[in-house]
Amino acid sequence: MxxxxxxxxxxxxxxxxxxxxxxxxxxxxxxxxxxxxxxxxxxxxxxxxxxxxxxxxxxxxxxxxxxxxxxxxxxxxxIWLHGVPLWTFAEPFMRETAAKLHESCSAAILSGEDMVYVARVPGPRIIGVDLQVGAHLPAHCTAMGRVLLSGLNDADLEAFMTGAGIAQRTPRTITDRTKLVEIVKDVGRSGFAIVDEELEIGLRSIAVPLRDRSNAIVAAINVSTQTSRHTPAQMEAELLPILRQVAARISDFFVVQ
The missing domain is CATH 1.10.10.10 (Winged helix-like DNA-binding domain superfamily/Winged helix DNA-binding domain)
Structure with missing residues (x-):
């Protein structure tokens, strides 16, 4: 041409x-x-x-x-919205976030004991697990998993903690079920979760919820980073506002559909 x-x-x-x-x-x-x-x-x-x-x-x-x-x-x-998967809409916002922060950006839903990736924009390779759409990670030791668990009612959260296999992934993984319930409830109150080297040494992640028109948590979105790049305090101060903004933009599609 x-x-x-x-x-x-x-x-x-x-x-x-x-x-x-x-x-x-x-x-x-x-x-x-x-x-x-x-x-x-x-x-x-x-x-x-x-x-x-x-x-x-x-x-x-x-x-x-x-x-x-x-x-x-x-x-x-x-008509157009119903004909295209939600994550087709979310991906441009996630790419924008990943490019702005030079970090990976992912979205996940809860499935049994795990959180399952439904969209992912990779950044620098910071985790030893090959993470693609459809990959599963344990909900109890991931930031997105804890955000998703914070959307459960008390009975469902208790049932999860009673029946889930709470494996220790690293020396920093919290496995005490009572403490995990307290952490998840704190996440529900604050509206975000930070997980510091509980999934993999050298990896930190921050996540916030995606909500539907009834304000229920239907998914979570995160940014993952190396421990050498951001402290937890820096993640809360610098990454959280950006992540909340993109989450609000993506959540608008849940409200429309």
């Missing part, structure tokens, strides 16, 4: 029409023709053509002098 091809294939009128839709989306109370033209940088005649086309196709409605988007656009978005 030549350098001119992308320019020749670019449909400027479609671009301007999409810009008008974005402007209306940012102003749900509606805009007049003049206001739309001003915000879009169009003539009144040009803005009028785009607005009336949107009305004619059902993507906008006109009430008096005001134009606003119709529910049809939301309906189309919902």
């Amino acid at each position: 030549s350098d001119e091809q992308p320019v020749r294939d670019h449909v400027a009128s479609l671009e301007r029409g999409l810009a008008v839709m974005e402007i209306l989306a940012a102003n749900p109370a509606g805009l007049t023709l003049t206001e739309t033209a001003d915000k879009a940088g169009l003539t009144r005649a040009g803005a009028r053509r785009f607005l009336l086309t949107l009305v004619a196709t059902g993507y906008a409605v006109q009430a008096g002098r005001n134009f606003s988007l119709s529910p049809r656009l939301l309906a189309q978005a919902r």
Whole structure:
């Protein structure tokens, strides 16, 4: 393809029409023709053509002098959302986080005694286990696992602690079941978990929950790092705010679906 091809294939009128839709989306109370033209940088005649086309196709409605988007656009978005796996949406946000922090970023759900990776953007190799989507790690000694366990009610958490195999992965792994219950409840109160060399020596991880529209924890997202790169205090101060921001953006998709 030549350098001119992308320019020749670019449909400027479609671009301007999409810009008008974005402007209306940012102003749900509606805009007049003049206001739309001003915000879009169009003539009144040009803005009028785009607005009336949107009305004619059902993507906008006109009430008096005001134009606003119709529910049809939301309906189309919902069709698209239901046709694509959630983690397809999450991965770009996770890649952005991994690139910003120069660390790996992963997401997991709870399955029995384990947390299971459902999305992963690797950073520098910091763990001896080959971690891919579908890989399992014990919930009791991982940051994402503890976040997921914090979403259980008291009875289910007690049942987990009673029946789970609490293996010692490193000399730092906490295996006392009563203490683990206290730690998980603390995670529930604080909204994040940090695990320091309990899964593997030299590895630290921080995780936060992903929530659905009922505010229930449905998954967790983490950032893992080498002990030489961040102390636990630095992780809480520097990584946690960024991780919470990306978690909120991903959780929005759970709310929409």
